[in-house]
Amino acid sequence: MENPFRDAVADLKVGDEKLKFFDLLRIFSGPQLDLYRRLPFSIRVLLESAVRNCDGFHVLKSDVDRILNWEEVQQDNVEVAFKAARVILQDLTGVPVVVDLAAMRNAVKELGGDPNKINPIYPVDLVIDHSVVVDASRTPDALDVNQRLEYERNQERFKFLKWGAKAFRNMLIVPPGSGIVHQVNLEYLARVVFQTDDGLLYPDTVVGTDSHTTMINGLGVLGWGVGGIEAEAVMLGQAISMVLPEVVGFKLTGHLNSIATSTDLVLTITAILRKLGVVNKFVEFFGNGCQGLSIADRATISNMAPEYGATCGFFPVDVKTLEYLRQTGRSEKKVAVVEAYLRATGMFRDYSDISEEPHFTTVIELDLSKVVPCISGPKRPHDNVPITEVREDFEKALVNKIGFKGFAIAPEKAGQRAPLSYEGVDYELTHGDVVIAAITSCTNTSNPSVMLGAGLVAKKAVERGLTVKPYIKTSLSPGSGVATKYLQQSGLTPYLEALGFGLTGYGCMTCIGNSGPLHPAVAATVEQGDLVVAGVLSGNRNFEGRIHPSTRANYLASPPLVVAFAIAGTVVIDFDKEPIGRSPDGSAVYLRDIWPSRSEIEQLEREVIRPAMFEEVYSRVENGNSRWNALEAHPSELYPWDVNSTYVKYPPYFDRMSLNIAPIFPIRDAHVLLNLGDSITTDHISPAGNIARNSPAARYLTDRGVAPKDYNSYGSRRGHDVVMKCGTFANIRLVNKLVSKPGPRTVHFPTGEELDIPDVADRYIAAGVPTIILTGKEYGSGSSRDWAAKGPLLLGVKAVIAESYERIHRSNLIGMGIAPLQYLSGQTADSLGLTGKEKFTVALHDKLQPGDQVNISTDDGKVFNVLARFDTEVELTYYRNGGVLNYMVRKMIQSG
Incomplete structure (x- = not known):
């Protein structure tokens, strides 16, 4: 189906250049224009994407109508499709993404398809910034020592990423030593407004595999963190299915006092919004106080969106944004295009103009002069x-x-x-x-x-x-x-x-x-x-x-x-x-x-x-550095997997996969692998830090001849499924109610033995016994780590029952074929009398619909219902396929 809004493409002349754009102010004329002008600026960006990508398949005309009528339907949990303009990765989450893409090529070929169909459609930028460790400090050569050790430890991973940059189209690798992914995104990668080869303009939007991708919202670029598996779907042309969010308007007034910093401000905002409750919501900042904040200040606030719980914290583009683009070395021509396009679409903000203020779901206010120096912890x-x-x-x-x-x-x-x-x-x-x-x-x-x-x-x-x-x-x-x-x-x-x-x-x-x-x-x-x-x-x-x-x-x-x-x-x-x-x-x-x-x-x-500082620093991105340039990576269609590698391994997600989809069956007589409390973070589930010498991962590496000094970190070994499986729930501060003290241990109920978690899981898997996890509020909060879902899958976990979930982690669980179940309001494991020693039967079934409840019974006679947290049809489709990766493999083969 052709785009029904194709006739609304208008010309825009900027300097000597004749460009094109979807003229939203013409599309939504008359009474609809009033609806448009009342929309929060962040929702206007969603609306433009829906208009431009409307094809009757990925994005429907009804998506456009729902977003335009946001004010009326915002609290109705309506589902809309969104296509981001690009994807950004960092290396800890990026390596498993590239591993998955490489493995999908193998799977497609084995099932009779064309492996080259597994290729990013949208631009993908991967910044290597999470591998360097503070081994040396307080010495003049600390930088050189740490960078040398970074390359020594991670040479195999870095070579693999260089292979990926050559094997896959639309993939840029920013080498180590270039900076933090979010700062590189802000200073160098962000387009603010995209311009295609044929001159079509549209807003820059981004999803990333780091939850702090939200930092880019400080520059007026709408973006947020997603799971690595969801990012892979976006790369391959899939729209994100999302519930149209409420938008909290955060009004900033006044000026920071002489001793307060932007960090003090963001920690204050974080506490306020966390108390208010903004999970799954957009936060959009407005008010004359925004004018006194630099883009760096705004980005500091946007960066912390995961900490205050919002999907994003958005600052629309204004004159300060244009100043920042100039300061960071963007050309005057680029700045002119950004300003002209956003003004033409009603997406350029004047924070001092009260008449421009949109309607929000709710409004909260902070006088900047009241902010005091503070810390958090x-x-x-x-x-x-x-x-x-x-x-x-x-x-x-x-x-x-x-x-x-x-x-x-x-x-x-x-x-x-x-x-x-x-x-x-x-x-x-x-x-x-x-x-x-x-x-x-x-x-x-x-x-x-x-x-x-x-x-x-x-x-x-x-x-x-x-x-x-x-x-x-x-x-x-x-x-x-x-x-x-x-x-x-x-x-x-x-x-x-x-x-x-x-x-x-x-x-x-x-x-x-x-x-x-x-x-x-x-x-x-x-x-x-x-x-x-x-x-x-x-x-x-x-x-x-x-x-x-x-x-x-x-x-x-x-x-x-x-x-x-x-x-x-x-x-x-x-x-x-x-x-x-x-x-x-x-x-x-x-x-x-x-x-x-x-x-x-x-x-x-x-x-x-000075702008020259930015130009000099980022000129090195394309040229690399001597260590990076010395790494050899030979191009090939399929990655040459090394069976002896302890860094990069072909994962088992596609083992025994067929083109047929099995129906959804109940989970019968499952044991509880872990009984956890509130605020279990992805650091508890999948630590990124060093591998302890007495851990299952250490035993695995030692058996393969790896010396303790070379264990490296879990973060650096995210391309290897066995190491990461061994490291799942390896946090030494994990509190599991099934055992007497904190640590990565649990009980094997058939024998009563207390063992390392992977050892218990392996016994259950060998016996064909499914397992589940019981937990409390905010399960999976923290960094967006796909291994926090992949690890439990490999441990045999079939479902999680929680009081509430962090947004990205719930998506990741579904993406790996694990059912996220939620206690009904007012119920908890304690209120239901659950100890974790029971056997559970979860009555999942093939007629499941978004928002359905399912029945759970235990072997000691307890019966209760939970909400199956499949919020959209797309999420159910992924779950039916056994996860998003399996879905994409089948889709690529079926598409010819």
Whole structure:
């Protein structure tokens, strides 16, 4: 079917160039124009995509009608189709995507199809940024050491990715050392407005396999994180099926005060929105307060959308966006096209014009002047703590029972101290002492205001004679090479280095768990003293067990506050009342003495940042670097799988697959593999950090001749299904109610033995016994990791019963053929009397429809209903096929 809106394609002249676009203001004329102008700007982007892609198959005319009538139907759970313009990946999630694509080529060929049909249709950018580890820090050669080790450990993965870039069309690989995926997206990859070879213009939209893909919304590009398996479907031309979201309008007024940073603002917004509840909703920012926020500030807010629970946090394009495009080296011609097109479609924003304000589902307001310096923790990003309350908050958490604000240290041990001998000098460690201080991750380390602020704090501190204790592992891992340039240009680099914040790499590093080892003496002291020590980082996630096994308390903070806490050496401090340190003459130095004003930072920012910096840094993307260019990868249609590889392996998803689809059957007499609580994150399910030497994954690698020093991380081995299966639920902080203490263990009920989780799972699989998981609220929150669904599948899990799900993870479970089931409102495992020791029969059936309930019975007589969380027909179609990968293989073969 031809596009019914094809006659609405209009001409747009920009300079000497004659371009084309779908003229929404002409399509929706008369009364419909009023509907259009009331739409939130984020919904207008969805509407344009539906109009442009309307083909009567993937995208229906009814999709257009529903989106236009968003105000009326927004709370009716209506399903619409959306086609994103491009896909972005990082290497930890990107490697398994490329592995899946390569395996799908094999599967298609084996089933008699053309393997070359497995090829990205839309542009795919893969940024390698999650593999570098802080092995070395506080030394002049730390950057070179860490990058050398990154290539040594990951050479096989990197060669595989180079093969993928050659084998698949429309795939760009951004080599290691180029920066964080989100910052590279913001500064270099984002189009804002796409222009095809024949001159058709349309908004840039993106889905990515990292949940913080949302950062791009700060630039006015609509985008969010999806599971890797869903991203693969998008690459291959499938539309995303989504429930048309409610849109929360977040009105910003006033200006940040002189001492608050953009990080303080985003942590405040995160706490507000998490309390409000915005899961599965868009958040769109408006109000005159937006005008005073730079694109970096806006991106910091958008970056944290997964932490406040929204699908995205959107800032429409305005004059600030155009200024940023110029600053980052985009051409004047490009900027002119962006402005002309968005004005012509009613998608250009003037935040000061009240008449432009759309209608929102609900509105919430924040006066920026009320924001105070704060941090978040000790275990969750949305647990906001004003700086003046950190001491009291930590001291309470120390003795509280185990929980998000509790460590269950006996009151008589709250003052515990343990001796530490470090490089010939004696120290003492106690609860709350800082052992990791990292300026790391995402836009926080490429937002000039907070980075220059950190440099100014360092400068003033060094001039007062303040230092950082040598045993604290400090690091600086910017999201972009541009940050290095403007810090050098400002003259602040030597002061940061003097306090230990020398350059360690361009990558996610500490925030993803690649914090590297602590000094053995520090780690031993922490363990022997049973100390709750702290990590302070400028990242966006601090979930339990994520940052480092030794740091039970982890706090998110602005880069200037990371420097401050490193100097103080403890989080048990009230900066208002207590000195941060003492100068050599013994005089007290308070944080206020070394804290720069906002105007001071802004003045420096205007002086040191130049477009040429961006042009120079990103000119290296296409040229690569010597290490990257030395890697050999020979092009071929099918990947030459190495059966001895411990990094890249042909996965078993297509074993015994046929072209026929089996009906949906009940799950009968399933044992519970794990009985879990609330807020089980993807870090609990599929850790990305180092592989412990006593783990099942370590045993597997050792059996294949891999030395412990070469185990590397789970993140780096995501191309190998056996290693990742062994690492599923390997988080040492996992609390499984079936066993007596935290850790990756469970019970094999037929024998009563307590074993490692993969060993129990293998016994059930061998006996043909299905398993399920019981869990609480927000199951699968955190990073969008497809292995958090693939791992349970390989462990034999058939269904999860939860109180609620994180959006991406629920999609991933369906994408791997696992049924996401949800307790009815008001019910929980406890209220139903479930212990996890029962056998469960889940009455799934072949006539299942979206929104249906299914019956569950247990062998001890309990009977209850749950909601089958297949929210759309497309999700049910994927589940019927055994997952989205199997669906795509069948589809490619059936298409000829």
